[in-house]
Amino acid sequence: MSGHLVPLKGYLGIFLALMALTAVTVYVAFLDLGPMNTVAAMTIAAVKAVLVVLYFMHVRWSSRLVWIFAAAGVFWLMIMIGLTMADYGTRDWL
Amino acid sequence: MQADVPGLAHHFEDLEQQHEAGRLGMWAFLVTEVMFFGGLFTGFTIYWNAYPDAFRAGSHHLDVRLGTLYTAVLIGSSLTMALAIRAAQVGRRRAQVGWLVTTMLLGTTFLVVKGFEYQHKWADGLLPGPGFAWEGPDAPHARIFFSFYFAMTGLHALHMLIGIGVLLTMCVKAARGAFTPSHHAGLEISGLYWHFVDVVWIFLFPLLYLIGRHG
Amino acid sequence: MTNTPENYINTDFGWKSWLLTLDHKRIAILYLLSISFFFFVGGFFAVLMRIELLTPQGDLVQAETYNKLFTMHGLVLIFFFLIPGIPAVLGNFLVPMMIGARDLAFPRLNLLSWYIFVTGGLFTLYAVAAGGVDTGWTFYTPYSSTYSNTHVIAVGLGAFITGFSSILTGLNFLVTIHTMRAPGLSWFRLPLFIWAQYATSLIMLLGTPVIAITILLLALERLFRIGIFDPSIGGDPVLFQHLFWFYSHPAVYIMILPAMGIISEIIACFARKRVFGYRFVAFSSLAIAILGFFVWGHHMFLSGQSVYAGLVFSILSFLVAIPSAVKVFNWTATLYKGSISLTTPMLYALGFLGLFTIGGLTGLFLASLGLDVHVHDTYFVVAHFHYIMVGGVVMAYLGGIHFWWPKIFGRMYPEFVARFAAIVVFIGFNLTFFPQFLLGYLGMPRRYHAYVEEFQVLNVMSSAGASILGFGYLLPMIYLVWSLRSGKRAGANPWDAKGLEWQTPSPPPTTNFAVTPVVTEEAYAYGEEEAAVAG
Numbered sequence: 001m002s003g004h005l006v007p008l009k010g011y012l013g014i015f016l017a018l019m020a021l022t023a024v025t026v027y028v029a030f031l032d033l034g035p036m037n038t039v040a041a042m043t044i045a046a047v048k049a050v051l052v053v054l055y056f057m058h059v060r061w062s063s064r065l066v067w068i069f070a071a072a073g074v075f076w077l078m079i080m081i082g083l084t085m086a087d088y089g090t091r092d093w094l
Numbered sequence: 095m096q097a098d099v100p101g102l103a104h105h106f107e108d109l110e111q112q113h114e115a116g117r118l119g120m121w122a123f124l125v126t127e128v129m130f131f132g133g134l135f136t137g138f139t140i141y142w143n144a145y146p147d148a149f150r151a152g153s154h155h156l157d158v159r160l161g162t163l164y165t166a167v168l169i170g171s172s173l174t175m176a177l178a179i180r181a182a183q184v185g186r187r188r189a190q191v192g193w194l195v196t197t198m199l200l201g202t203t204f205l206v207v208k209g210f211e212y213q214h215k216w217a218d219g220l221l222p223g224p225g226f227a228w229e230g231p232d233a234p235h236a237r238i239f240f241s242f243y244f245a246m247t248g249l250h251a252l253h254m255l256i257g258i259g260v261l262l263t264m265c266v267k268a269a270r271g272a273f274t275p276s277h278h279a280g281l282e283i284s285g286l287y288w289h290f291v292d293v294v295w296i297f298l299f300p301l302l303y304l305i306g307r308h309g
Numbered sequence: 310m311t312n313t314p315e316n317y318i319n320t321d322f323g324w325k326s327w328l329l330t331l332d333h334k335r336i337a338i339l340y341l342l343s344i345s346f347f348f349f350v351g352g353f354f355a356v357l358m359r360i361e362l363l364t365p366q367g368d369l370v371q372a373e374t375y376n377k378l379f380t381m382h383g384l385v386l387i388f389f390f391l392i393p394g395i396p397a398v399l400g401n402f403l404v405p406m407m408i409g410a411r412d413l414a415f416p417r418l419n420l421l422s423w424y425i426f427v428t429g430g431l432f433t434l435y436a437v438a439a440g441g442v443d444t445g446w447t448f449y450t451p452y453s454s455t456y457s458n459t460h461v462i463a464v465g466l467g468a469f470i471t472g473f474s475s476i477l478t479g480l481n482f483l484v485t486i487h488t489m490r491a492p493g494l495s496w497f498r499l500p501l502f503i504w505a506q507y508a509t510s511l512i513m514l515l516g517t518p519v520i521a522i523t524i525l526l527l528a529l530e531r532l533f534r535i536g537i538f539d540p541s542i543g544g545d546p547v548l549f550q551h552l553f554w555f556y557s558h559p560a561v562y563i564m565i566l567p568a569m570g571i572i573s574e575i576i577a578c579f580a581r582k583r584v585f586g587y588r589f590v591a592f593s594s595l596a597i598a599i600l601g602f603f604v605w606g607h608h609m610f611l612s613g614q615s616v617y618a619g620l621v622f623s624i625l626s627f628l629v630a631i632p633s634a635v636k637v638f639n640w641t642a643t644l645y646k647g648s649i650s651l652t653t654p655m656l657y658a659l660g661f662l663g664l665f666t667i668g669g670l671t672g673l674f675l676a677s678l679g680l681d682v683h684v685h686d687t688y689f690v691v692a693h694f695h696y697i698m699v700g701g702v703v704m705a706y707l708g709g710i711h712f713w714w715p716k717i718f719g720r721m722y723p724e725f726v727a728r729f730a731a732i733v734v735f736i737g738f739n740l741t742f743f744p745q746f747l748l749g750y751l752g753m754p755r756r757y758h759a760y761v762e763e764f765q766v767l768n769v770m771s772s773a774g775a776s777i778l779g780f781g782y783l784l785p786m787i788y789l790v791w792s793l794r795s796g797k798r799a800g801a802n803p804w805d806a807k808g809l810e811w812q813t814p815s816p817p818p819t820t821n822f823a824v825t826p827v828v829t830e831e832a833y834a835y836g837e838e839e840a841a842v843a844g
Binding site: 005006008011012014015018019022025026029030031032033037041042044045048049052053055056057058062063065066069070072073074076077080081084085088089 | 143290304
């Protein structure tokens with residue numbers, strides 16, 4: 001199992017992208033975007049996470065099963081948060 | 095009977111099956127970790143929604159520079175981890191050890207600085223429990239923020255500590271030449287765990303440190 | 310005296326060879342012993358409860374003690390018998406064999422999972438001995454987090470530790486089934502027991518971590534008053550319920566799915582027919598596992614949860630009943646025009662069909678918002694889940710134990726006594742739990758040690774039934790152990806069953822298969838030879 005050999009530049013590139021995105025997320029946090037602040041922060045975090053998962057964790061070059069496992073984890077987390085919020089979000093509807 | 099292949103466990107047909115099984119096993123474990131942390135993220139989301147002002151005030155008590163530093167250190171450690179595996183892929187033993195040691199050092203830096211941060215919070219009376227001393231309004235809700243802060247970063251730090259332990263084991267093995275271009279599953283699997291711990295922090299940082307920073 | 314060939318049991322004696330074994334079959338036996346132990350511990354608490362409930366007054370024990378009894382009954386049986394039971398005993402033994410493998414993917418993790426299980430169990434037993442817990446197995450806050458003076462953390466720790474055992478088992482099965490199937494064993498040739506274990510493993514992996522974090526938070530709340538479940542400082546006790554049930558509802562599918570897998574195997578064998586609608590049954594297992602994660606709020610209709618969320622959870626709960634019903638239809642269709650033998654496993658399987666159907670249908674009563682308002686927290690709920698867990702899971706477990714007993718131990722159990730015991734269990738079960746539906750509908754609350762006069766007759770019936778049921782459970786303990794020494798020696802395939810596990814000697818050798826089998830036929834190819842001859 002030698003797997004896919006990523007060139008050094010590839011890893012460095014991802015690293016720099018992650019650092020840049022970190023700087024962006026801090027910068028944006030200090031701007032007043034109302035509710036979009038949260039959206040922006042979470043989106044940037046998601047992009048960073050995807051970069052780590054795809055390139056550092058090699059999911060980009062792994063079997064489809066690995067991809068499914070990773071996606072399932074995210075999906076299930078969304079269900080837990082989402083359906084729980086369905087309660088809290090609608091409590092004052094009545 | 096199959097020929098004696100070095101490193102092949104008796105119940106696997108070949109090394110590829112064994113490695114794929116190991117990889118899938120680690121991914122399955124990481125999914126459990128997603129759900130484990132996920133419970134905390136769920137609770138955090140509920141309460142942040144319920145008490146946005148208290149959470150903002152609590153977040154302001156955290157040092158953004160420290161948070162950014164942590165993030166940079168961890169991202170750097172992910173890079174060095176990936177480079178350690180790459181060194182194994184090209185059969186460079188000293189590079190493996192060097193990158194692993196660097197990764198561990200970065201992880202230790204994270205933990206040490208975190209230790210100081212915790213100590214400050216405790217001195218400021220922000221540890222939830224009987225000694226909680228919050229000057230601002232909405233103390234109970236701010237307390238909930240700090241409960242999540244300590245629980246989430248504490249759990250994360252515990253995982254980092256375990257990760258460093260795992261890397262230490264890998265480092266010793268690497269120094270002995272256990273990892274070759276065709277056989278470095280243990281290193282790859284440890285790397286998966288390490289990167290995961292980094293991903294958790296990638297989400298913890300904005301959620302805890304960057305709430306309502308404007309204005 | 311007779312030269313028995315080398316098998317996994319006689320290959321090595323001595324406690325070290327058992328306690329340090331990496332053989333999945335030996336680990337299954339270790340689990341069989343520990344799980345049987347916990348079955349009787351949990352059953353013991355039930356006996357005390359049913360004795361108390363013979364009279365309307367609370368006269369055997371104090372109310373606080375009764376609270377501890379039902380708590381420990383639930384905790385021990387759920388976490389240490391029902392959840393691990395079938396996967397750890399029959400799953401561990403059979404999964405590698407059914408797919409033609411020499412062991413599970415991670416034998417050391419398998420042994421570790423047993424040690425973790427035992428550790429968690431010991432913690433819980435310590436807590437029981439030290440005075441127990443009185444919060445109900447559901448640990449609802451703020452009572453458990455703030456007010457109860459009992460050993461909540463110790464028991465929580467026991468459950469927390471044991472959860473990792475579950476996770477490791479699920480992880481092992483999942484990876485094994487994905488990567489170690491024998492050549493020719495495509496997904497749709499797998500025995501349905503494997504599909505069931507696979508679906509169960511999904512739940513074990515995705516759900517168990519959430520109960521783990523929930524228990525951790527509960528412990529933090531109790532130790533440090535962090536406040537997240539405490540309403541007096543802005544916390545929400547219902548959040549605990551969300552997190553708790555997010556796992557604990559799928560947990561009941563961890564209990565039932567392996568049981569359903571057993572039923573498929575037994576019915577196919579003793580009707581001499583392939584399972585009707587194989588793919589439907591396989592996909593239903595997955596559907597139950599997945600949909601089971603979307604319905605947890607049906608435990609919380611009366612908790613203060615929003616009505617709209619209740620609506621969503623109610624609809625989803627109706628949906629999750631569908632794949633279960635599909636399975637029942639398919640098993641029934643398998644029986645139709647089958648060549649049926651009423652062996653002991655078949656008796657248990659038939660009992661399962663009826664009792665699971667009743668249990669499942671009454672679940673729909675509970676899933677209806679309006680009805681649930683009336684029967685929530687009454688004996689109706691108690692009867693519902695006992696029909697599924699005892700009438701369903703335990704019956705299937707006993708059926709499976711009997712079915713695979715010859716394979717596991719190389720001995721036949723005594724058929725006549727075993728059939729008698731199965732019938733005693735069936736009668737005892739119904740006498741115990743059917744009256745509880747009536748009691749619940751009439752309004753008797755659950756978790757009370759005293760009740761009004763007019764409920765006594767039904768309660769006495771229930772307790773009488775419990776004694777018969779207990780007797781029914783004791784019988785297999787006796788004759789199964791007896792059979793180990795004196796039972797008729799079993800050949801490789803005493804039932805003439807299909808499936809790779811029956812291709813090995815009984816008991817199997819340590820490595821299962823001398824040569825990795827190659828699979829060429831579909832699952833449950835019963836009746837093929839006769840058809841070929843006739844045609």
